Amino acid sequence: MITRRTMMAAAAAFALSAPGVAFAQGQPIQFRISTAGAEQDWLARSLYQFKENVEKDLPGQIAISVHPNSSLFRQGTELPAIQRGNLEMSTMTTFEIEQQLPEYGIFSGGYVFRDYDHMRKVMDGPIGKEYIAAVASKMGIQIIDFIYLGTRQVNLRQLREVKTPADLAGVKLRMPPGAGWTALGRGLGVTPTPMAMPEVYLAMKSGAIDGQENPLALARYNNLQEVSQQFVLTSHLVQPVAFAIAKPVWDKFTPAQQEVLRKHARSAAEFNDKGRLTDEKELVEFFKKAGLKVTEPDLAAFKASVDKQYAEAGISQKWRAGLAQRIADTK
Template sequence: MDKRTFTKIAGALGLAAALALAPALALAADPIKLRVSSAAADTDWLSGGLRVFKEQLEKLAPGKFAVEVYTGSSLFRQGTEVPALQRGNLEMSTMTTFEVEQQIPEFSVFSSGYLFRDYAHARKVFDSDIGKAYFAEVARKMELQIIEPMYLGTRQVNLRDGRAVKTPADLSGIKLRVPGGPGWVALGKGLGVTPTPMAVSEVYLALKTGAIDGQENPLPITKANNFQEVTKTIVLTSHLVQPVFLTMAKKKWDQIDAAGQQAVRQAARLAADYNDQGRIKEEAEIVDFFKSKGLTIQTPDLAAFRASVDKEYAQAGIAAKWPKGLKEKIEAVR
């Protein structure tokens, strides 16, 4: 074989080898980028769960994904993540039921106060056919893929002053920070307050300056944001057992192969376990922490609060939008 022929063959073989290696090289060079945006404080269990998601997904599918976690509204402001997902400007976020109801009004039932009895009840609902139908409708109407429900906590009222609170009437005139949206406003009015929508990143200063009179959040989130430094009272209204959803833009989800989707779901389940169990444990212990910081803990008349919230949903026309019998089906889950 002459030198010229050898060179041609070698060149051809080299090109073929390069073409064969190209997909692997492309995979190694271009992992699927997933940015996760959340308003959760960096010290909150949810943020820790998102870091577990990153760690586990990159371990389960080496080289396939590059996950970036942004907490404390450091990438997108609270309330802007869902539109960013839908525009293709963001890959993942921690979406709430309230954000879903803004685009699917009949699903406001899932955001209603005193709906879920506790964490176990909420988990069973979203693991049931009710949850599957909810996720499917969100994917169809919003182009968002819910990957995994996570527990945000049971929300309680937290006030700057030391007033005694037994019924919603005792909260009359209180400017209480709530997240934005009509569902939150209705829930706030049901609690007896003047609901004041505000991003969570603005709450500490607003409490300190008196721009608002209080806020409501799960107690671990209250602690993670140091709101105990600028408040005096916690009222255990337990008005909302709240889920949050680790969610991906559906267009991005559909670009991931079956093995990759399975890895994402597995990592999300591990993240949820970390968040849920950590938060449940902290909720069981945290009242003593607030007492040690000088806050007064009160247990009000929950029946009065529940009745007031139900009345507000009826008067605001929100309950009329709920699919017939769905609330009863949710409440019947055991």
């Protein structure tokens, strides 16, 4: 794990000489964006829109390249790459931030956000601004906006009656690795099973796992309807990700350039969010027409179980005092 001292030293070195970033007079700043998002997904499409609009408004000043599908940096390596001065921008998850700022791990918590509108109000309001300031000062990374990755749902290879977490007992569910994910999975009632996403299709087909959880769009892009029989709309995680820029790079921009970047990050986020919300509604019907059963469980029971797991694992005790209530009170 990168320590704060190591990170700050790297950031200082980056401020003096950043590989791959041209700040010389008359040369455009070379600006690379790495994302795990699939090229056809709204996330990557929004980044291409961001590129086009920024380069249009700042001709000859910034040259942006977008690298989807983890084609430039493997997923999970973007954050240290930014902090070491090897990458300018990524779509950073709250789970990555949590590794260095556990006091803000609540933003990765299940059932913390009631829905998309609640998430947007929190992240766009005073709480989100505090979060951005903490990430900038303690991690050397500037968040210029948040974007909606989707609401995560449980996807099963075989039909099952699911009303409460007890109904998912014994289900081997693919989830990302990490203590927060493990606690979330146990709260959902499943046996969390870490696995790389490209392996999921065959694992579900063979029965090596019983299901997976992700936003509906990721299931569609990975053709999981071919190896599934059911979606359970647990809506356990309304997930924001951040447009994250290395702060030494950000600080090299003029205020006018920063304003252009902020403006087009917001328009890109709006483009993504609108498209994704529409997709989520349409995908429910798509999966039903594909022959899958789509069911709705008792969300209050799932929330209570997840909250209990966070407490028992000692995760919620690390969260900043009072933050959970402030988020809940945001209307």
